[in-house]
Amino acid sequence: MSALQSALLGWAERARRDLPWRRTRDPWAVLVSEVMLQQTQVVRVIPRYEAFLGRFPTPAACAAAPLAEVVRLWAGLGYNRRALSLHRAARAVVDGGGFPDTLAGLSALPGLGPYTARAVLAFAFERDVAVLDANARRVLSRALGAAVTQEAADALVPRGLGWAWNQGVLDLGALVCRPRPRCHACPLAGACAWHRSGREPPDPWPRRRPQTRFHGSDRQGRGRLVAVLRERSLAWEEVPTATGWPDDPDRAEAVARALIAEGLVVAEGGRLRLP
Numbered sequence: 001m002s003a004l005q006s007a008l009l010g011w012a013e014r015a016r017r018d019l020p021w022r023r024t025r026d027p028w029a030v031l032v033s034e035v036m037l038q039q040t041q042v043v044r045v046i047p048r049y050e051a052f053l054g055r056f057p058t059p060a061a062c063a064a065a066p067l068a069e070v071v072r073l074w075a076g077l078g079y080n081r082r083a084l085s086l087h088r089a090a091r092a093v094v095d096g097g098g099f100p101d102t103l104a105g106l107s108a109l110p111g112l113g114p115y116t117a118r119a120v121l122a123f124a125f126e127r128d129v130a131v132l133d134a135n136a137r138r139v140l141s142r143a144l145g146a147a148v149t150q151e152a153a154d155a156l157v158p159r160g161l162g163w164a165w166n167q168g169v170l171d172l173g174a175l176v177c178r179p180r181p182r183c184h185a186c187p188l189a190g191a192c193a194w195h196r197s198g199r200e201p202p203d204p205w206p207r208r209r210p211q212t213r214f215h216g217s218d219r220q221g222r223g224r225l226v227a228v229l230r231e232r233s234l235a236w237e238e239v240p241t242a243t244g245w246p247d248d249p250d251r252a253e254a255v256a257r258a259l260i261a262e263g264l265v266v267a268e269g270g271r272l273r274l275p
Contacts, residue, residue: 004143004191005158005165011187012168015175017042020049022167027099027124028059028090034119035086035111040077042174048077059099062090068274071264072230080226084264085111101125114150119166128162130154135173136166138205142177145193147206179205221245221255226274229265233273 016022019042021033032052036045052073056062062070067087074083088110093099099120100106106117121127130136130153140148140156157165176186181199189195194204214220221243228234228242240252256272259265266275 004188005156007187007191008168008172009158009161009164012164012171015171016167017171017174020046021123025124025126027101027120028057028093029053030120030124031089031112031116032056032086034116034123035082036077038082038116039079044077048074056090059090059093062087063094066275067263071226071274075227075230078223080223080264081262082111084262099124103129122162122166126163128154128157128159130157131166131170133170133173134208135177136169138179139169139173139177139188141204141206142181142194143188143192144204145197146204218251218255218258221252222259225252225256225259226264229272229274233271235271236267239272 019033021030024030033045033049036049036052055073056065056070065087067084070087071080071083074080077083089112092109100108101121103117103121106112106120107114109117112120115131115133118129119131121129122131130140130150132140132148132150132153136153137148140153144152172186172188176182177188183189183192183195183199186192186195194200225234225239225243234242236253236256239256240246240249243252243255245252256265256267260267260272263275265272
């Protein structure tokens with residue numbers, strides 16, 4: 001394991017991507033980046049991250065703003081529920097008197113699942129916990145020759161080097177150990193169990209279930225409706241057209257009511273608006 005650790009850390013020092021959220025240990029900035037990076041490419045996130053922190057540099061600034069302003073600034077990122085979760089997390093941080101610095105405390109914040117809580121712990125507080133997204137799971141599963149568990153991933157983190165280790169694992173998954181791996185360029189080739197086996201199938205990387213098709217989905221209708229509501233309020237009778245389903249008013253209404261139940265949309269006086 002020490003050979004694997006040394007090889008990865010040495011490569012990471014040379015190949016580390018210069019990303020804006022890696023230049024800070026501010027837990028709020030780290031949280032914003034992690035929430036934005038969920039299911040969104042890095043190149044799309046960078047300008048949105050900088051714009052968001054320009055407007056909401058602290059949890060207090062975000063918590064004090066109406067949710068509608070946060071959702072408007074989220075335009076272009078998709079999955080608007082993430083904006084709601086971030087706003088709620090900001091309010092919880094303010095109400096709690098500051099960011100928690102334990103896994104339990106971070107996990108208790110609204111919208112922070114195990115991955116995001118561990119990412120903030122590792123990248124803001126530099127704790128020695130493993131951060132397992134799809135890229136990291138692929139790298140470590142192939143290196144170990146079996147689907148990696150959280151416990152096994154935690155055991156691989158070199159003491160005192162949690163920040164550097166996790167950034168290196170994520171970079172390796174993004175740049176080299178991709179779904180179609182570039183083993184010739186991998187610093188772990190000599191220590192990778194799957195590579196040493198001749199890359200015998202099955203690939204030990206535990207693949208996620210493919211996401212359902214976006215075109216024609218409720219997700220698309222939700223996004224269309226929120227996009228219109230960023231500009232103006234809507235009467236209920238306008239909802240089918242706004243969702244892109246003028247001939248399916250029942251489906252359009254169901255999507256609108258789901259957004260209302262989640263807190264992303266408010267129904268008031270026969271009209272819909274952002275909170």
